Amino acid sequence: MGTSVLHIDLNALRDNWRALDALSAPHVETAAVVKANGYGIGSAKAARALQKAGVKTFFVAAVEEGVTLREALGPDPEICIFGGHMAGDTDMIADMHLTPMLNSLEQTTRHFEALAGHPFGIQLDSGMNRLGMEPAEWDAIKEIVIQAGPRLVMSHLACADEPDHPMNAQQLASFRDMTDGLPVRRALSATGGILLGADYHFDLVRPGIGLYGGLPFEDAKPVVRVECPVIQIRDVATGETAGYGNAWTAERPSRIATIAAGYADGILRAISNNAVLFEGDTPCPLVGRVSMDLITVDVTHLPHAPRSLDLICAHQTVDELALNADTIGYEILTSLGGRYARRYIG
Structure with a gap:
């Protein structure tokens, strides 16, 4: 997997439509x-x-x-x-x-x-x-x-x-x-x-x-998952920095994963140093700046080297990610770029 993958659950999309349809009277078309x-x-x-x-x-x-x-x-x-x-x-x-x-x-x-x-x-x-x-x-x-x-x-x-x-x-x-x-x-x-x-x-x-899957429909099922492949993992010593502008400095010996995603994929630069990605159920802090094609993530606490990390998933909805960028879920979704491999479920 060389590019990030946008997993799209069409079953969840249909379920969300049915749930919204059920909120209005039978004579109302949805x-x-x-x-x-x-x-x-x-x-x-x-x-x-x-x-x-x-x-x-x-x-x-x-x-x-x-x-x-x-x-x-x-x-x-x-x-x-x-x-x-x-x-x-x-x-x-x-x-x-x-x-x-x-x-x-x-x-x-x-x-x-x-x-x-x-x-x-x-x-x-x-x-x-x-x-x-x-x-x-x-x-x-x-x-x-x-x-x-x-x-x-x-x-x-x-x-x-x-x-x-x-x-x-x-x-x-x-x-x-x-x-x-x-x-x-x-x-x-x-x-x-x-x-x-x-x-x-x-x-x-x-x-x-x-x-x-976005607010204000709080009961919506998540429709998208963004999975980002790990290209490389490196050891970073205390006091060393990662990414453009030396925007993050290691305060302990750290393991930093570089993943294949960036603002060219619609991942807003505003989440730099201010968001997490997930390896399964475990959050991993984004460190340093989001660049055009790459993001660096602190995986020091993981017991193994991850193959990929999720940016949008069941543990972090589009709206939760949007809060980190001081925007709305609409912008997160509609910004997702053309480089993703799109995999449809259902």
């Missing part, structure tokens, strides 16, 4: 978000596994991601594009039968003029100020849009991972003000919104990070 290459695990394989579990609607960020997904899944599932109908997207949307979530009057005009009768959805801004039509813009075109029969009207919560945040109730009220009484399917919640309860579920929920 879709799946597979943008950013399936949060780093591979969108085609993730989506095919989820399709087998029962997913009928998928969400991605951009049309190009939708094309990849359509080629992987075939003609049946609905593939929705958060980014909407951008200039230059028309042929791909038509040819691949994608459903753009229209975010503005400009996108709506483009879609209606170029692809009259083609499926579409609408994204509304309920207070996040990121994507979607604001209330005044929506009011101006609402009747025409509803007559055209959107597949879905959706919005997105800004603070759903904080259940007590007042923004949640504020956005819920705003979304209801813009959509109550309309003859259309509605969607507001991703993973965090699902956990807020039935008031936030409407007709469709679209979990993302929770499928892949």
Whole structure:
């Protein structure tokens, strides 16, 4: 094993979807978000596994991601594009039968003029100020849009991972003000919104990070394990240093393992001198700086020379690792680079 291995448990992915699906009423459809290459695990394989579990609607960020997904899944599932109908997207949307979530009057005009009768959805801004039509813009075109029969009207919560945040109730009220009484399917919640309860579920929920083992879905099964091969182990005397910048100095005679992984693999440099890897159940401190291709780890306390060490595993989730880098599990997952050998289970 010359490169690090990303072990991906598709059974756990499906189990996480089923668990999130069970949290909403039977009439609520549970879709799946597979943008950013399936949060780093591979969108085609993730989506095919989820399709087998029962997913009928998928969400991605951009049309190009939708094309990849359509080629992987075939003609049946609905593939929705958060980014909407951008200039230059028309042929791909038509040819691949994608459903753009229209975010503005400009996108709506483009879609209606170029692809009259083609499926579409609408994204509304309920207070996040990121994507979607604001209330005044929506009011101006609402009747025409509803007559055209959107597949879905959706919005997105800004603070759903904080259940007590007042923004949640504020956005819920705003979304209801813009959509109550309309003859259309509605969607507001991703993973965090699902956990807020039935008031936030409407007709469709679209979990993302929770499928892949991340917070705020605390009951999620781990989906990924990052296994890093040990290239070399050396003895380091007291007072000697390891890695760039002499950032770590041995305070005792130590055995230091050099492993094949680094920031080119998406292992953030911010965890330098501030994280652990695991040999089985035993934590091993990362020492020195994370470099492009290599990490040094203190294995002095191990009774044997390890062949590999795990960076993400059952003992250290993506969110626990993220804390060491002062970031979030989303960034850890989506940063995982292209050099990993990907091994799929299930």
